[in-house]
C-alpha cells in the first residue's frame with residue numbers, strides 16, 4: 001500500500017504552527033499603502049487607532065516574514081486544530097480521474113468555517129488593549145458567528161450588524177450568535193447615522209455588506225471602549241489564516257505529496273490566502289505550483305473588476321485600498337454564497353493577481369451547486385455554498401487530467417460546511433436557482449465613483 005492511499009492525514013496538537021506567515025516579506029511588489037478617507041493621504045497608525053488595537057495595526061503594516069502566535073491563542077486553536085486533510089477518494093472514483101485530490105477541511109469547529117482562525121486572535125489583541133466590546137458586520141452569518149464565539153471566550157461584548165436580507169433568511173445563524181451572547185441587529189438600522197440616512201431614503205432597503213460595514217465602523221469610531229473587527233480582506237486577517245496552508249504542507253509532506261494546483265473560493269480572499277500563501281512562498285523561490293481563486297459570476301471581482309483604489313464600504317468610512325474592485329456602489333445579486341458577495345478583494349491577493357502569480361476563475365451558481373451535491377454524495381460532507389466554488393474548480397481540473405491522462409495532484413480548501421444553508425440546497429433541488437451574470441452596466445456606473453488618489 002502506498003503512503004498516499006490514506007483517507008485522512010492528522011497532525012498532533014503540538015504540531016500547530018507557532019508563527020503565522022506574512023507573505024508581504026517575500027512579494028516582489030508589495031501591496032500599496034492604505035489611504036485615509038478622512039485626510040485623503042496615506043493612512044498612519046494613528047488614523048486607524050479609533051477602530052483597531054495597535055498590535056493589529058502593526059501586523060497590518062508589517063513586512064516581517066514570521067509573526068509569533070500568542071500562547072493563549074494557540075491553546076484555543078487546539079480545540080479544533082490541526083484541521084484534518086482528506087484524500088477525496090470517493091470524488092476521484094466518481095470522476096474516474098487519474099488525479100489525486102486532497103482537501104483541507106476547515107468546518108470542524110463550532111462555527112463551521114475557517115473564520116474562527118482570525119476571530120480568536122482579533123478578540124485576544126483587543127482584550128489585551130482594554131477594549132470591552134467589538135462591533136462587526138456579517139453577510140451570510142459565518143463571520144458574525146465566529147466573532148460572537150471569540151468575544152464570549154474573552155469575556156467581551158459583541159455587536160453584529162447583519163445584512164437585513166440574511167437576518168430574515170438565516171434565522172438559525174442569528175440564534176447561533178445570540179447563544180454566544182452577541183447583540184444581533186438587522187442592517188440598515190436606526191442605531192447609526194449611516195443606517196438612518198439610508199432608511200430615510202429607502203425604508204425597505206434590505207441592506208448590503210458595504211452598508212453593514214459602515215454601521216459597524218461608525219459604532220466603533222464613536223465609542224471609546226469599542227473597536228471594529230473585519231473577517232476578511234485585511235493583511236492581518238489573511239496572515240492569521242496561513243495556519244491552514246502551513247498545516248496542509250506538513251500533512252502532504254507526511255505522505256510525500258506536493259500539489260500541482262490549489263483551489264480556494266475567493267470572497268475577500270482570506271481562505272484563499274490561508275491555504276495558498278505558504279505554498280506561494282515556494283513559488284516565489286521557483287517552484288511551479290498553481291494557485292487558483294474561484295469566484296461567482298455574479299460578483300466576479302478578480303476576473304471582471306479593475307485594479308484601483310476604492311472604498312471598502314458604502315459610507316466611505318473604512319480605509320481606501322488598492323485592490324481589484326467592482327466599485328463600492330456595486331450591489332451583487334442575491335446569490336446563495338453570501339460570503340462571496342463583496343465588491344472588493346484583499347490588497348495582497350489583488351497585487352499577486354496583478355503580477356500574474358495567481359489565477360482566477362468564475363462559475364455560475366447552478367454549476368457550483370451541481371459540484372456541491374457531487375461532493376456531498378461522494379464524500380459525505382455537505383459543503384458551504386462558498387466552498388463549493390473551490391470544489392467546482394477542483395472537479396474541472398480533475399476532468400482535464402482525465403482527458404490528458406495526467407497524474408496531477410489537486411488540493412482545495414473546504415472552507416466550511418453547509419449545515420445552515422439547506423434552504424439554498426432546497427432551491428437547487430426544486431430547480432429554482434438562477435445563474436445570475438453580473439451587470440456590466442452597473443459595474444460601469446459604480447466604477448465612475450472611485451475615489452481620486454494621486455499615487
Ligand SMILES: *Cc1c(COP(=O)(O)O)cnc(C)c1O
Pocket residue numbers: 112113114115142143231232233265266267268269270271272339340384386387415416417
Ligand atoms: C466567509 C467565507 C468565505 C469567503 O471569505 P474569504 O475571506 O474569501 O475566505 C468562504 N467560505 C466560507 C465557508 C466562509 O464562511
